[in-house]
Amino acid sequence: MHAVIQDRYGGPDVLRLGELPDPVPAADEVLLQVRAVSLNGSDRENLAGRPAYARWSNGLRRPRHPVPGSDVAGVVAAVGSAVTEYAPGDELFGELAGYRGGLAELVCTRPTLLARKPDWLSFAEASTIPQAGGIARRATADVRPGTRVLVNGAGGAGGVFVVALATHAGAEVTAVDRADKADFLREVGAHRTIDFATEDWADDRDSFDLVVDLVAERSPFRVHRALRRGGRYAMVGGLARILLVTAIAGPLVGLATRKRVGVLVVPQSRAELEAVTALVARGAVTPRIDHVYPLRDAPAAFARLAAGDSMGKIVLDVREG
Ligand SMILES: NC(=O)c1ccc[n+]([C@@H]2O[C@H](COP(=O)([O-])OP(=O)(O)OC[C@H]3O[C@@H](n4cnc5c(N)ncnc54)[C@H](OP(=O)(O)O)[C@@H]3O)[C@@H](O)[C@H]2O)c1
Structure with missing residues (x-):
């Protein structure tokens, strides 16, 4: 699969588009075909390895997980044998554990960290939410x-x-x-x-x-x-x-x-995602997208994130990898 790869901490220039083996879901995991990923401040921190807490979970010297990206929306490609709540073809969104793995064509994650994407939200809009x-x-x-x-x-x-x-x-x-x-x-x-x-x-x-x-x-x-x-x-x-x-x-x-x-420590869960989606449905908050980049332009997307010029979320469209 195509993926954005980060071998070391640094600026947007440390990112490159590369090939990684397709992940295989464990019994309790969903394999998601990623369609859109939105960036957060945590992605900027995990790229730079600063503040220090970005390295506490992600690796002190270099990133343990080579693929950045946490907030994803996509389509289920396969499910592990113990997963009963989702099936191939379901459209889901969520936040990945450890804020890693999203900027790739495929990612494995726990179904409890995913919720159904409503039809009235695009993949890009849904990815801005988690x-x-x-x-x-x-x-x-x-x-x-x-x-x-x-x-x-x-x-x-x-x-x-x-x-x-x-x-x-x-x-x-x-x-x-x-x-x-x-x-x-x-x-x-x-x-x-x-x-x-x-x-x-x-x-x-x-x-x-x-x-x-x-x-x-x-x-x-x-x-x-x-x-x-x-x-x-x-x-x-x-x-x-x-x-x-x-x-x-x-x-x-x-x-x-x-x-x-x-x-304030915010738990990651399906219940959280559903509660926020209900607020979006009521019009309490509207997803705001500053710019959508194709996956291959991840360095440019992270450069915009680092510059702080965006008015709304920066999104990567993974289909155009
Ligand atoms: N507690 C939790 O459970 C939890 C969960 C997830 C994430 N987080 C953390 O939440 C934090 C914020 O995330 P985010 O995605 O909102 O970050 P973000 O997108 O980087 O937003 C930070 C904003 O603050 C501005 N800013 C920079 N320096 C400032 C200053 N001195 N005073 C006022 N504003 C300033 C930035 O402007 P410029 O862009 O121009 O610098 C930017 O607009 C991150 O540190 C992340 O790790 C916490």
Whole structure:
């Protein structure tokens, strides 16, 4: 099969289109013929091997799994002998374990990580949903009309979904990202935008009921000050040392301040995928695609991801490999 191969950590230039043996599904696996893959910040991290947590599961010196790509949509080509819920020809989508293996014509995965793709979503649209939608649904589960929400890193893959779902739930949303994404973020639903290069949202004391931080770089001892009484800070991604400090000290800061400060861990499951799909069906969030590249142009797709210029998701069309 054709696949995008990454032998080492680095920039988009380390990626090459190559040939790998066709995978064979184990008894409890589905063999998916991949049609579309969307990119997330985690793909950029796993390409670079930075922050450090990208190497904790993926290999310290070089990537253990040579094929990048996590969020896939495709058609079942075969199923293992123990798989009863899906059959060849079914159209499915989901997030691959370890965020690896998607940028290939075929991939094996567990059926519990896949859900049925509705007919009203294209493969490209469905591929935009798993990781970003899961983060956003979990992060905004408590949002009610009038909740004051700040999304840091709002213009990226997950942030756009968080802004959309929070807005749909009636929140007053402040979106923090680059200045040139402000118009796009207002179109998605943000009421106010902050350019992170010129303004520090953490200086806004007692201002937010919920801070969703996708690019955390501030200590939990600082971020809690931006929260109103009873507010919650949820770290989704960011620096590895901030991840460790927030996981360990965040709950203590929360106890001392009567706020909630911690790391949001989003489980991968069919139930999550179905819950997010229901939100998309209700119009709470719309998949937004910035650009679709053929598989052979994966380096260009990752270069756009790294440049941070995309307004919406970058998708690879695997049929055109
Ligand atoms: N907790 C979990 O269970 C879980 C699950 C999956 C993924 N994640 C993590 O979630 C994180 C976010 O993912 P994503 O896909 O949304 O990332 P992304 O697409 O890279 O988006 C990050 C956004 O933040 C912007 N940004 C960069 N520096 C910033 C700063 N200092 N202040 C404010 N905004 C800044 C980026 O702009 P530029 O592009 O211009 O730099 C980009 O628009 C990743 O670290 C990933 O590992 C967590």
